[in-house]
Amino acid sequence: MDEVTNNTNNQAYQNIDAYINPLLEKVRIIIGEIDVVNKESSAKMNEISAAVDESVAKIDLACSELDKAEQEASDEFDRIILEQAEDLSAE
Amino acid sequence: MFEAPTTSAPPEPKQEGAMPPPPSSAPMDRSEAERIVSETVIREHAPKADTPTNETGRDSASEKPLTPASEGTPEITGEKLKADLSPENRGFFSRMSESAHKLVTGLYERVYSIPGVNRVVGRIEIAFNQIWVDKHQERAIELAARIGSIDSTISPLEKSKEEIKAVIISLQKQGIPGSESLNSKVKEIEGTVGRLMMQRESTRIKLEDRNGKLRTCTEQRDVVANKLISHYGEQLRPIEAELDILRAHKDGADLEIAVAKARHNEQVVRLKGVEDEMARVKEILLETGMSEDDVEKFEAIRQMTGMLAGGYQKIRAEEESLSQKKALIEKKIGETRARTRPYLSRMQEFDRIKLNRPSAQKVPLNWESTVPEVNTEASAETESSVEGAESREQITIGSFIKSWNDYLLYKNGNRPIPENINENDFLNITHLSPEFRIKFDDFKNILENYFKSKNLLTDKYRRSINGFYGEIIVPKHIS
Numbered sequence A: 001m002d003e004v005t006n007n008t009n010n011q012a013y014q015n016i017d018a019y020i021n022p023l024l025e026k027v028r029i030i031i032g033e034i035d036v037v038n039k040e041s042s043a044k045m046n047e048i049s050a051a052v053d054e055s056v057a058k059i060d061l062a063c064s065e066l067d068k069a070e071q072e073a074s075d076e077f078d079r080i081i082l083e084q085a086e087d088l089s090a091e
Numbered sequence B: 001m002f003e004a005p006t007t008s009a010p011p012e013p014k015q016e017g018a019m020p021p022p023p024s025s026a027p028m029d030r031s032e033a034e035r036i037v038s039e040t041v042i043r044e045h046a047p048k049a050d051t052p053t054n055e056t057g058r059d060s061a062s063e064k065p066l067t068p069a070s071e072g073t074p075e076i077t078g079e080k081l082k083a084d085l086s087p088e089n090r091g092f093f094s095r096m097s098e099s100a101h102k103l104v105t106g107l108y109e110r111v112y113s114i115p116g117v118n119r120v121v122g123r124i125e126i127a128f129n130q131i132w133v134d135k136h137q138e139r140a141i142e143l144a145a146r147i148g149s150i151d152s153t154i155s156p157l158e159k160s161k162e163e164i165k166a167v168i169i170s171l172q173k174q175g176i177p178g179s180e181s182l183n184s185k186v187k188e189i190e191g192t193v194g195r196l197m198m199q200r201e202s203t204r205i206k207l208e209d210r211n212g213k214l215r216t217c218t219e220q221r222d223v224v225a226n227k228l229i230s231h232y233g234e235q236l237r238p239i240e241a242e243l244d245i246l247r248a249h250k251d252g253a254d255l256e257i258a259v260a261k262a263r264h265n266e267q268v269v270r271l272k273g274v275e276d277e278m279a280r281v282k283e284i285l286l287e288t289g290m291s292e293d294d295v296e297k298f299e300a301i302r303q304m305t306g307m308l309a310g311g312y313q314k315i316r317a318e319e320e321s322l323s324q325k326k327a328l329i330e331k332k333i334g335e336t337r338a339r340t341r342p343y344l345s346r347m348q349e350f351d352r353i354k355l356n357r358p359s360a361q362k363v364p365l366n367w368e369s370t371v372p373e374v375n376t377e378a379s380a381e382t383e384s385s386v387e388g389a390e391s392r393e394q395i396t397i398g399s400f401i402k403s404w405n406d407y408l409l410y411k412n413g414n415r416p417i418p419e420n421i422n423e424n425d426f427l428n429i430t431h432l433s434p435e436f437r438i439k440f441d442d443f444k445n446i447l448e449n450y451f452k453s454k455n456l457l458t459d460k461y462r463r464s465i466n467g468f469y470g471e472i473i474v475p476k477h478i479s
Helices: A001-091 B029-045 B074-084 B088-094 B098-112 B117-129 B132-176 B177-286 B294-296 B299-355 B376-383 B397-411 B424-432 B442-452 B457-477
Strands: none
Touching: A001 B088, A001 B098, A001 B132, A001 B177, A001 B299, A001 B376, B074 B088, B074 B098, B074 B117, B074 B424, B088 B424, B117 B177, B117 B299, B177 B294, B177 B299, B177 B424, B177 B442, B294 B299, B397 B442, B397 B457, B424 B442, B442 B457
């Protein structure tokens, strides 16, 4: 009796394996696709991030140019203001 | 009997002698001097031809001149100012007279007392202040008044001289002696008038020199300001262009995340389908008499359970990673925007000061906020695809696009509108296939980001998408 049950169960397990294996394959394919999506989106975001860094660097450079121009203009204005004050106070 | 006029010099204008132009016959008071100066000096130097003025004819800045601060501690400002000056200007400042020190420290004190005022903006405020024109004008008025005073002295002397000459002629005609003493009086008057005319000429030269100084200072100031503004404009153009590029990158990141989420949602639906089939297999195994523990130990089941969990985990991890990358991108963009904001608004400050009119809008940018936007979408995005994938049925992207375009044509009387989707462009940007199956929520999310990246995300679009959902998706369940 036990032997009959065991044989039946073994048969059932084999049937289930035969059913599950294609499902496992299906999941493998989905996971492969998930990897592709992840790789693509990651690459795209890294690309965007690199482009952002590039723009930020250009802006930083332009801002430091403006800082320099401001410094030079401030010194020029100081000179004009001081000379004018001295001139007007002299009389 | 005739009384000879005094020939002593007038008290106000002191030394020197005679030169044309002819003196006026009436004495000149201060208001007359002001009028002359106004006509000759101020017209030349005060607001330029292109400078807008208000109805009183004075530029608006002159209504609120920056006057030297009456309170405060000039010594501290003097030290602060010295430290703030270039070595060359510091040397000049140290050699300046005490009154010049007082004047400039008062002006700089006022600028330093304004919190957060930019260095160059403060300088421009001072350099363009009406006080300089006023002070030059004040000096010019003094000189013009001096000329008027000389003229008013010369005029009676000339009159007396003519009268004496008439008396001399009369005496000579009558043969009365004594005209010699009167002749010497005439010569004495002529000497005095000569000295006064020289004095007048010397003062006139000073007045012209004063005009020239004001003109020179104004020109120098304008040259420096124009050079700065021109340089600013040149440098701001690429900055603004890069800010636009950054905005496009931000929109691109939003779109990329929306697309990834939609693809993940589709994968989750498929994983859940497998999971359901696995649940049925487990039920069959339980029916064979296996215990639950034994079922879970079943090799194929264990393998499947592990793979499904791994699949979900990969999706979750990627979505978290994408969110972090997006947050970092937004942080960089936000910080850059905040850094550029003062430069962009400073350009307006320059114009405001130079044109002497108040700034209508302090901070104008094509970007709304310095703080990275509160990511209202992020909270929705953080709901992982794994949890929220099974809300509504999926249909292909191609069907959605066709239905959307048909709906817009129907609503707009067969007239193409910007919200119509160019399928090739849409699929190219999103890298999705037309057969890709997607839920309406994901389609809407991608569509919003697609329109945002094309600057087409308008209220009209929002009304259309809501109408599309209410009129097409819900009632007909298109497929």
